[in-house]
Amino acid sequence: MSLIASNLCLKADTEYHLNDVCFEMSKGEIYTIIGRTLAGKTTLLKTIAGLIAPDSGTLNLDGSDFGRIPVWKREVAMVYQQFINYPHLSVYENVAFPLKQRGILKTEIHNRVMKSLLQVGLEGFEERKIQALSGGQQQRVALARSLVKEANIVLLDEPLVNLDYKLREQLREEFRNIFTAKASEDAILIYSSTDPVEAMQLGGQILVMDEGRILQQGNAKAVYENPSSAKVSQITNDPAMNLFEGTVAEGKIILSPQIQFDLPRHCQELPPEKYNFGLRAAAITLDEGGFPFTIELSEISGSETFLHLKHEHVKVVGLLDSVQNFNMGETVMARFDTTHLYAFATDGTLKSSPYSGMK
Amino acid sequence: MGLLYTCLKYLVVSLWSIFVIAPFLWAISTSFKDFQSVTNGATYIPWVDFEPTLEGWRALWKSPAKGGVDIVEPFFNSIFVTCAGSLISILLGTLAAYALSRFTFKAGFIRNSDITFFFISQRIMPPVVLAIPFFIMLGKFALLDTLLGLIVVYIVLLMPIAVWIMVDFFNKVPREIDETALIDGCNPYQAFYKVVLPNSIPGIIVAGMFCLIFGWTDFFFSFILTFTEVQLLPVAIVALNSSITPWWSLSAAALVSVAPLIAVAFVVERYLSKGNLSGALK
Numbered sequence: 001m002s003l004i005a006s007n008l009c010l011k012a013d014t015e016y017h018l019n020d021v022c023f024e025m026s027k028g029e030i031y032t033i034i035g036r037t038l039a040g041k042t043t044l045l046k047t048i049a050g051l052i053a054p055d056s057g058t059l060n061l062d063g064s065d066f067g068r069i070p071v072w073k074r075e076v077a078m079v080y081q082q083f084i085n086y087p088h089l090s091v092y093e094n095v096a097f098p099l100k101q102r103g104i105l106k107t108e109i110h111n112r113v114m115k116s117l118l119q120v121g122l123e124g125f126e127e128r129k130i131q132a133l134s135g136g137q138q139q140r141v142a143l144a145r146s147l148v149k150e151a152n153i154v155l156l157d158e159p160l161v162n163l164d165y166k167l168r169e170q171l172r173e174e175f176r177n178i179f180t181a182k183a184s185e186d187a188i189l190i191y192s193s194t195d196p197v198e199a200m201q202l203g204g205q206i207l208v209m210d211e212g213r214i215l216q217q218g219n220a221k222a223v224y225e226n227p228s229s230a231k232v233s234q235i236t237n238d239p240a241m242n243l244f245e246g247t248v249a250e251g252k253i254i255l256s257p258q259i260q261f262d263l264p265r266h267c268q269e270l271p272p273e274k275y276n277f278g279l280r281a282a283a284i285t286l287d288e289g290g291f292p293f294t295i296e297l298s299e300i301s302g303s304e305t306f307l308h309l310k311h312e313h314v315k316v317v318g319l320l321d322s323v324q325n326f327n328m329g330e331t332v333m334a335r336f337d338t339t340h341l342y343a344f345a346t347d348g349t350l351k352s353s354p355y356s357g358m359k
Numbered sequence: 360m361g362l363l364y365t366c367l368k369y370l371v372v373s374l375w376s377i378f379v380i381a382p383f384l385w386a387i388s389t390s391f392k393d394f395q396s397v398t399n400g401a402t403y404i405p406w407v408d409f410e411p412t413l414e415g416w417r418a419l420w421k422s423p424a425k426g427g428v429d430i431v432e433p434f435f436n437s438i439f440v441t442c443a444g445s446l447i448s449i450l451l452g453t454l455a456a457y458a459l460s461r462f463t464f465k466a467g468f469i470r471n472s473d474i475t476f477f478f479i480s481q482r483i484m485p486p487v488v489l490a491i492p493f494f495i496m497l498g499k500f501a502l503l504d505t506l507l508g509l510i511v512v513y514i515v516l517l518m519p520i521a522v523w524i525m526v527d528f529f530n531k532v533p534r535e536i537d538e539t540a541l542i543d544g545c546n547p548y549q550a551f552y553k554v555v556l557p558n559s560i561p562g563i564i565v566a567g568m569f570c571l572i573f574g575w576t577d578f579f580f581s582f583i584l585t586f587t588e589v590q591l592l593p594v595a596i597v598a599l600n601s602s603i604t605p606w607w608s609l610s611a612a613a614l615v616s617v618a619p620l621i622a623v624a625f626v627v628e629r630y631l632s633k634g635n636l637s638g639a640l641k
Contacts, residue, residue, distance in 0.1 A: 051538050071541045072549075078542050084535045088557040101544030145543070 001027040001062050001152060003048070003188055008057035010043060010212070017043040018054060019212035025188050027152075030179055030204030032220070033192040035235060040212035041192035045155045048190065049076050061152070072101075074153075077146035081158040083138035085130045085145070091117070092126035095144045116144040119178055136167045143175070147182065154182060156191045160198070176202055196238045200224060208232045225355035230348040233278050239306060241278045241342070242316040248272045253338075256312045259291045264338040266357045275351065278342035281306065284318035290335035298326040309334055389610035390415045397606050415607030419615065428608045433595035434615060437575065440506055440591060444513030445570035449563060451514070452521025457551060459522070460529035461537065475526050478519040486579045489516075497584060504588045512580055517570040524569065528562030529555070564627050575620060592616050 008021040017040050025031050033041045046052040048059065050071030059066040066074070077098075085094050095116055099109045117123050120140040130138060139159060146154055159175070160168045179189050179202065193199055199206055199220065206223045208216045215235075216228040227233035227241075234240040246255040248270045254260045255277075263270065286307075293309035293316075300306075305320040309332070318334055326332070343352040352358050388403065391411035402408035421427020455478075458464075459471050481489070493512050494503070502508030532555060540550035556563075581591035590598075596616060599609045 046538075049538075049542055051541065070546070072544050072546050074542075076542060078539070080535050080539070082533065082535060084533065084539050086536070086540075086554055086558070098543035101549075149543070 001186065001188070003066070003153065004060045005048075006058045006060070008044075008047060008054045008059070010047065010052065010054045016040075016212040018047065018057075021057070021212070021214055023207060023214060023217060025190070025205075027186045027188055030189045030191060030202055031207060032199040032202050032204060033190065033207045033209055034194070034196060034199045035192075035209035036194060039209040039235075041209055042157050043212070044209070045078065045157050045190065045192055048153065049078050049155055050074050075149075075151045076153045076155060077149045077151040078155040079139070079142045079146050079157065079159045081161045083135055083142060083162065085138055085141050087130050089130070090126065091122060091128050091130065091133070091141055094130065094141050095148050098145060098149045112148050112150075113144075116148040119147060120144045121174070136163055136171060139163065139171070143178070147178070150185075151187065153188045153190065154179075156189070158192055158194065161194070172198060172201065196236045199236070206236070208235055210235060226350065226353045227342070228350055230276050230278060230344040230350075233342060233344075237280055239281050239317050239319075241280050242284065243276050243278050243344070244314045244316065245274065246277050247274050253277065253341075255314050259311060259314060261336060261338055264341055264354070266339075266354050267341065267343050267352045269358050270343055270352060274346055276344040276346060276348070278344060279316070279336055279338075279340060281317045281319035283337040283340040284309070284316055285335055285337070286318070286320065286332055287335035288333050290333040292331055293334045295326050295328060295330045295332060297328065298324075307332070307334075383614075386610040386613050389606055390608075390614055392607050394607075412607075415605070415611040418605065418608040419611055428595075428599055428605065428612065430592060430595050430612050430615065433590045433592045436506060436589060437592035437616075438619065440509045440513060440581075441571060441574035443510045444517055444574050445567060447510070447514050448517035448521045448570050449567050452518045452566065453525050453556075453559070453563060455518075456522045456525030457529055457555065459526050460532075461534065475522065478522045480519075481515070482519050490580065490583050493580065493584060503584060504586045506589055508584060509581060509589070509591070512584060513574050513577070516577070516580070517574055520569045520573060521566045524566040525559070525562055528559055528565075532558060568623065568627055571623060572620060575616075 003023075003025040005021055005023050008018045009016070010018040019040075021040075021044060033044060035041050043052060047054055050067075050069065054067070086097060089097065092113055095113045096109050099112060104112075113126075114123070117126065120143050122137065122140050122144060125133070125137065130141065133141065139162075143159065146156075156179075160171055163171060179191070182189055189204075191199075191202060203220050206216075206218060206220050207214050208223065208227075210231055216223055216232045223232070223236055227236055230241075230243055234243070244255055246253045248254075248263065248267075249272050251263055252260050253263055253267070253275075291311060293311045295307055296310050296315075297308035298305060299308075300323050303321070303323060305322065305324050305326075307318040307320065307326065309316050309318055316334070340354045341352075342350065342354065345351050350359050388405070389397065391405060391413070392402070392409055393412045393414050396402055396409035405411040418427040419430050422429045459475055462471075464471050464474060493515075497503045497508045497512070500508075502511065536554055536558065537550050540554040541547070545553055576593065577591075578593040578597065582594050582597075585591065585594065592612075593616070596609065596612045599605060599612060
């Protein structure tokens with residue numbers, strides 16, 4: 001089974017919500033659509049679900065025109081980022097709802113509902129009203145309802161985004177196991193997220209979206225290692241990959257009169273001209289042998305510290321794997337690990353990657 | 360300071376309660392009086408100030424020929440016209456409101472909000488402006504002085520209230536609920552009556568209450584558009600007010616006229632507190 005989108009376009013006024021979107025998705029895989037807010041992720045999911053009709057382009061499922069099937073006849077399930085359930089029904093009735101719509105026998109409905117509730121850890125909650133559940137439990141009900149249908153395509157629109165941090169971490173792990181099991185049942189699972197960490201954790205295939213366009217498509221590792229453009233590198237990293245302008249000249253990379261370093265091995269063949277160089281936060285550390293930077297902001301996140309550093313026009317974020325306190329305006333020496341340096345042309349396309357060398 | 364505030368609060372509430380309840384007490388007391396008790400100065404406490412009698416209440420069922428005031432027929436006319444008008448208004452108003460809330464209508468410069476305003480604008484005009492057109496139109500269709508004519512007029516008058524309240528209510532129901540119902544296998548009509556409608560009961564009840572109140576208390580149109588064949592309760596009660604007003608029967612009739620609304624309010628109040636959408640979108 002494969003879902004093929006060809007040239008999907010959707011325009012509202014002058015703005016593209018979907019801009020020539022093409023992809024092919026196969027059964028048994030998890031696909032993560034990653035992009036910033038308003039990138040077109042939800043629009044794409046709703047288009048696949050049939051809730052939005054594109055201006056042009058086609059959707060094919062196993063060779064048949066999927067776009068012509070009305071939404072209520074499509075074998076699709078969807079979980080929203082808001083916890084959408086039917087408030088007038090109990091947990092059991094909520095999960096059973098799509099099966100009742102199909103006219104399935106009561107005994108089978110019961111078996112499938114109980115199986116789904118067990119999968120999401122809600123056994124014993126059957127008679128509860130939705131209003132009596134916590135946010136996490138409500139989202140589990142929505143997930144159970146999407147699983148019970150045993151649909152060919154399961155769409156998950158940032159299902160964890162409205163949960164608190166702790167619960168999100170817990171559910172992410174649980175959901176990953178459920179999704180992996182679901183994907184192995186010959187379904188196509190499409191998960192949208194703004195969080196690169198979530199996308200990488202889920203593994204599978206990644207589609208990077210921005211302004212309604214798919215910028216890159218590939219497996220998680222490949223996209224992480226070789227982002228096709230500077231934009232992709234920013235979307236798929238948290239914090240976003242540091243990008244700074246520099247010039248290649250005489251075997252060196254010159255960022256400013258004070259910040260110059262030798263071309264790393266994978267960038268040796270870069271012709272001398274201007275580039276946008278990229279370096280992940282983890283590749284910038286404090287070292288006495290580094291370059292002088294002023295601390296603009298210091299953020300402690302869990303057991304790590306993010307340092308926002310500035311030197312003339314060069315602004316970067318460094319990551320320390322310990323909790324440290326700094327004063328704003330303090331000068332520190334920061335070292336760039338150039339073995340992890342990316343080089344992008346001024347138009348944003350990848351020119352050199354530490355994982356695959358010159359492009 | 361706290362005690363003073365509490366006392367002041369109770370005093371204001373008590374005064375307001377007296378202001379609201381006093382007319383009812385007056386009507387209840389008067390409805391159990393007879394000619395002597397009403398005309399021989401002010402009396403308040405039954406069995407002490409006056410001997411209570413059911414004469415005023417009995418007269419409500421008697422025909423005028425037998426000394427009664429006969430409000431039975433106007434009472435049931437009112438119930439029929441108000442209920443029919445309200446039900447049809449709610450039915451049509453809810454459908455119109457759902458469409459206005461969920462679909463985008465464009466016709467020249469007219470948008471959804473303009474259509475909603477068009478509905479409610481009919482209630483902004485003074486009733487007298489509508490009276491003559493209604494009179495002429497009902498006359499043309501031979502509906503003057505008929506229950507059907509009044510129902511038609513009440514639908515026109517009540518539907519804007521239903522649309523106005525329900526548009527606002529549907530706008531607060533997340534669209535994602537409809538979408539989820541569609542994805543779960545409902546066609547658009549099923550999504551409406553299986554999912555959206557059950558979650559809109561509080562809004563429908565509020566709209567229904569307003570329709571019932573406005574319909575039940577209307578005097579103007581039932582007075583203008585009926586003559587001899589059909590009479591509604593407000594007109595019948597006002598008709599009792601003459602040079603020889605039977606105040607005891609008038610009071611009993613007034614109490615009968617408010618009783619249905621009080622009963623409806625008590626029943627409906629339970630449903631109003633029950634339904635909410637907190638589980639739909641946290």
